[in-house]
Amino acid sequence: PTPDVPAEQTDGYHLVVDALKLNDVETIYGVVGIPITDLARLAQAEGIRYIGFRHESNAGHAAAIAGYLTKKPGVCLTVSAPGFLNGLVALANATTNCFPMVQISGSSERHVVDLKQGDYEEMDQLAAAQQFCKAAYRVSRVEDIGRGIARALRTAISGRPGGVYLDIPAAVLGSIMDAEAGAKTLSRLVDPAPRQLPAPEAVDRAIEVLATAERPLVVLGKGAAYAQADDQIREFIESTGIPYVPMSMAKGLLPDDHPQSAATARSLALKKADVVMLVGARLNWLLNHGQAPQWNPDAKFVQVDIEPTEMDSNQPIAAPLVGDIESVFEALAERTKPGQIAAPTAWREELAARSAQNVAKMAERLKADKHPMQFMGALKAIRDVVHERPETYIVNEGANALDLARNVIDMHVPRHRLDSGTWGVMGIGMGYAIAAAVETGDPVVAVEGDSAFGFSGMELETICRYNLPVVTVIMNNGGVYRGDDVNPLGDAPAPTALMIEARHDKMIEAFGGKGYRATTPAEVTAALTEALASGGPALIDCVIDPSAGTESGNIGHLNPKGIGLTK
Numbered sequence: 001p002t003p004d005v006p007a008e009q010t011d012g013y014h015l016v017v018d019a020l021k022l023n024d025v026e027t028i029y030g031v032v033g034i035p036i037t038d039l040a041r042l043a044q045a046e047g048i049r050y051i052g053f054r055h056e057s058n059a060g061h062a063a064a065i066a067g068y069l070t071k072k073p074g075v076c077l078t079v080s081a082p083g084f085l086n087g088l089v090a091l092a093n094a095t096t097n098c099f100p101m102v103q104i105s106g107s108s109e110r111h112v113v114d115l116k117q118g119d120y121e122e123m124d125q126l127a128a129a130q131q132f133c134k135a136a137y138r139v140s141r142v143e144d145i146g147r148g149i150a151r152a153l154r155t156a157i158s159g160r161p162g163g164v165y166l167d168i169p170a171a172v173l174g175s176i177m178d179a180e181a182g183a184k185t186l187s188r189l190v191d192p193a194p195r196q197l198p199a200p201e202a203v204d205r206a207i208e209v210l211a212t213a214e215r216p217l218v219v220l221g222k223g224a225a226y227a228q229a230d231d232q233i234r235e236f237i238e239s240t241g242i243p244y245v246p247m248s249m250a251k252g253l254l255p256d257d258h259p260q261s262a263a264t265a266r267s268l269a270l271k272k273a274d275v276v277m278l279v280g281a282r283l284n285w286l287l288n289h290g291q292a293p294q295w296n297p298d299a300k301f302v303q304v305d306i307e308p309t310e311m312d313s314n315q316p317i318a319a320p321l322v323g324d325i326e327s328v329f330e331a332l333a334e335r336t337k338p339g340q341i342a343a344p345t346a347w348r349e350e351l352a353a354r355s356a357q358n359v360a361k362m363a364e365r366l367k368a369d370k371h372p373m374q375f376m377g378a379l380k381a382i383r384d385v386v387h388e389r390p391e392t393y394i395v396n397e398g399a400n401a402l403d404l405a406r407n408v409i410d411m412h413v414p415r416h417r418l419d420s421g422t423w424g425v426m427g428i429g430m431g432y433a434i435a436a437a438v439e440t441g442d443p444v445v446a447v448e449g450d451s452a453f454g455f456s457g458m459e460l461e462t463i464c465r466y467n468l469p470v471v472t473v474i475m476n477n478g479g480v481y482r483g484d485d486v487n488p489l490g491d492a493p494a495p496t497a498l499m500i501e502a503r504h505d506k507m508i509e510a511f512g513g514k515g516y517r518a519t520t521p522a523e524v525t526a527a528l529t530e531a532l533a534s535g536g537p538a539l540i541d542c543v544i545d546p547s548a549g550t551e552s553g554n555i556g557h558l559n560p561k562g563i564g565l566t567k
């Protein structure tokens, strides 16, 4: 409990907690320490769920994905300087992925920091944070706490969501003020994420462009998943017959086995589409910036996005449709005449034929039950078990472990695939898994490369401490990308090597969780079935052929060529 505060008085700690509660913040993800330990205690005492982590990066990733899943800003709490910095990767990742989160951090004494007199954990955190987030604010007076919290929550959630930093110096947390006056400084946000209605002329222009298309294509991005306009989007897709490709976190918005899904004919779809409608998807590196040869150089783009400045970022946009996705699709439904937009049957059949070919090819690859176990064998086993349990969240990171799982594990419900996203960040695994389990109560399967897992692996203790229904499945190929690289000049391990004989399954046993080691797909099936049935923390170490991976998975071409290793 905080220092005794006379009943008619309040303090910074209480005002922060009161402001968060007044704005429906139900959970805080963080790591305690000076000067915010008592803030965590008070939040918990006042009914806010506090989830204590082992590293702030994981707490921040949890807050970010909580924001993505709930459309309310996730809240991460960090200590000054090093704790604050540890949270920044997650704050930057949230901003890059457009996930709403607020990182609240304690900070040191302004008058000492600003004169650089050498304070405990001295840092100008506000200045440091500015460049990595959507906005950064500092509260310098106890009476401004309510304003600061309201401002940070609104900024995170309105318009294009993102990460917001809120700096609260220790002295402000410890300041005391009259309770009645304090209560008057708090306010509850009104309509923090207002609808952004599209202009009718923009809607009509988009309809015109789509109506002329011979080979239309819709690209659904994680913004479309985030919008939670699932019915409106599905209605548009099915009423127009337009084929679509989902980006990785938009998988499941329509079930991956939907007849209009062109996910398994992606290259042909991108190459030949003559009108492309981007829905909450940026034309960035993940979509080759809209350039040939991946794309048809004559393609015309319709772009649906809440952020006006996203338009023309990579390609000229013939029909910019600025607005929130739900309002845009409601306007499209209203203003499109019956039959005005219809995907030609020939185009749909061409894509369906290619999909059938590629699905057959994939089926062959999935059948290969070679020994030692291959990625595909393990992933097929995971896919089949999870297929029976559509409420299961899939968290996914790695290189091969990411690229292969994305294509093998199909999704049937929205917002259930949470992965490295736009920034390709390793280390999101345990934080995303913890938040998905905490926010929804549903089971989570985290499909992890063995290197990727290592970035947040200590949170196995957090998962066990809260007894969360998280099953961590490690694709243990003994290395970064693969496990058979050798150092030609000595017996030091190669830079990409990890321990082939690592027993990750023993790690979780140290914290009371259930560990499994699987060397065949059948063992993966049995272990995952049992682990999910238990509803508790578990880890399955899948022993994968060390030669099975390729450098950097699908994006090896991003490695600079240089003159190569001449030595």
Ligand SMILES: Cc1ncc(Cn2c(C)c(CCOP(=O)(O)OP(=O)(O)O)sc2=O)c(N)n1
Binding pocket: 397, 398, 399, 400, 401, 402, 424, 425, 426, 427, 448, 449, 450, 451, 452, 453, 475, 477, 479, 480, 481, 482, 549, 553
């Ligand atoms: C924070 C961080 N550090 C390093 C990397 C580089 N990196 C790293 C280290 C990856 C791990 C690949 O190894 P893995 O074991 O997780 O997966 P596979 O062996 O299945 O490819 S993937 C990747 O891009 C990164 N993306 N993010």
Ligand SMILES: Nc1ncnc2c1ncn2[C@@H]1O[C@H](COP(=O)(O)OP(=O)(O)O)[C@@H](O)[C@H]1O
Binding pocket: 096, 097, 098, 160, 161, 220, 221, 222, 223, 224, 226, 227, 247, 248, 249, 250, 279, 280, 281, 282, 283, 284, 286, 304, 305, 306, 307, 310, 323, 324, 325, 326, 421, 422
């Ligand atoms: N509610 C919303 N309405 C419209 N656009 C949104 C909404 N929420 C997020 N966005 C936009 O969605 C886009 C997400 O793009 P991106 O992260 O590149 O998705 P992906 O990687 O899945 O293609 C961002 O440009 C963001 O501005």
Ligand SMILES: [Mg+2]
Binding pocket: 449, 450, 451, 475, 476, 477, 478, 479, 480, 481, 482
């Ligand atoms: Mg690996």
